Amino acid sequence: MRIVGSLVGLPLSDTLTRRTPENVNSRTSALVQGMHERGWVEGVNVRYEIRSSFGGPENRATAIKELLDLNPDVILTSSTVETAAMMAATKTIPIVFATANDPVGNGFVESLTRPGGNVTGFTSSTPEMGGKWLELLREAAPQIERVGALFNPQSTPRAGRFYLDSIQSEAAATGVTVTPVPITEPNAIDEAIRAYAGAPSAGMIVLVDPFLVINRLAIVDAAAKYRVPMIYPFHYFIDAGGLMSYGASLEIRSAAYIDLILRGTRAGDLPVQSPRKYELLINRKVAETLGLKLPASLLARADEIRE
Known part of the structure; x- marks a missing residue:
């Protein structure tokens, strides 16, 4: 059983986070579906652990500690703020940011083509x-x-x-x-x-x-x-x-990178991807x-x- 952790900035009750069959906009539901298409079945060979950092620094610190205590195989972060906080907490567990702006300027990666380290992911926009x-x-x-x-x-x-x-x-x-x-x-x-x-x-x-x-x-x-x-x-x-x-058309592409990491690819070897469509x-x-x-x-x- 592989563990995929997720740190989200929204409350778990938010429609973008909450998992319900009728909620087509839920990022969590889209992630689970994308993973299922790649052979990862929840409760069979993968478990999802989602924590919310909503509520301020103390809540964020608690959520990060809870995730790290689970020793997950990979952690998905929902935004620039969550990515920075998770990077400060671990330099070894692979991190995939679902969306981030200026990942090089923020120090998340060395370059977009060769991130290096334990982090990679997807950008959502440019300064222009x-x-x-x-x-x-x-x-x-x-x-x-x-x-x-x-x-x-x-x-x-x-x-x-x-x-x-x-x-x-x-x-x-x-x-x-x-x-x-x-x-x-x-x-x-x-x-x-x-x-x-x-x-x-x-x-x-x-x-x-x-x-x-x-x-x-x-x-x-x-x-x-x-x-x-x-x-x-x-x-x-x-x-x-x-x-x-x-x-950017916010396609949920995180499942592709999480799948590769679970199968042995280093996060730092996966290039940061830009939006394919606006x-x-x-x-x-x-x-x-x-x-x-x-x-x-x-x-x-x-x-x-x-x-």
Whole structure:
């Protein structure tokens, strides 16, 4: 019986983590299915041990200790924060990050092609995404004059600078004023978004950030309440009722690497893989409630339009 540990940043009750037959968006269910397709049957030759780091540093430390005490054969981490914490705890157990930004800059791997060490995995975006988000937001709402970039400096790559540089570069070329909007507590979400309601016309960009994914319902609700056009990095926000998202198609490819590691491949010999596809999702009904008349050119580029 091989043991696959998993450290997730979301609560175990979150729909993206919880395993139920009808929950097609569950990352855990997708992992188990991918492993089953490769011959790993839960309860027969593999056991999954999932722990959540949600709740702060103490909870994270407890979750990591519980996983390490099980002596797993490989550990899957869900984000940049969890990967950094797990790497600090073990230099021997193979680690696969399901999604991470700037793995070289964060010191996770020596290079994307030859990671070295005991870590490898998958990236979810590049710094240039920031400028693309602003470009798409302005296409959807060309009247906007100011834009807020929402993030938690404690959990987003390089405390926000990973994306802010390209956002501000795009803004300088278009005359839009961009302001970083750092928040660290869920109760700050409502006020942060309310500041972008009313005149002069404004919109917001949500950066790649596990804190914001955890609090996606509060963010989408506040955007609707204050009628603020927002663009998001993941479809999770559109599933919750957001306006539009642009980002990597988050295929659950971790099973392929976990399978190889369980069969003897060293994690450090497996190259870090970049996204194979980026997708644009638009909720036309939300656009109508915001009074936005989306141009045909934008709708034509959408991979999915929800009504």
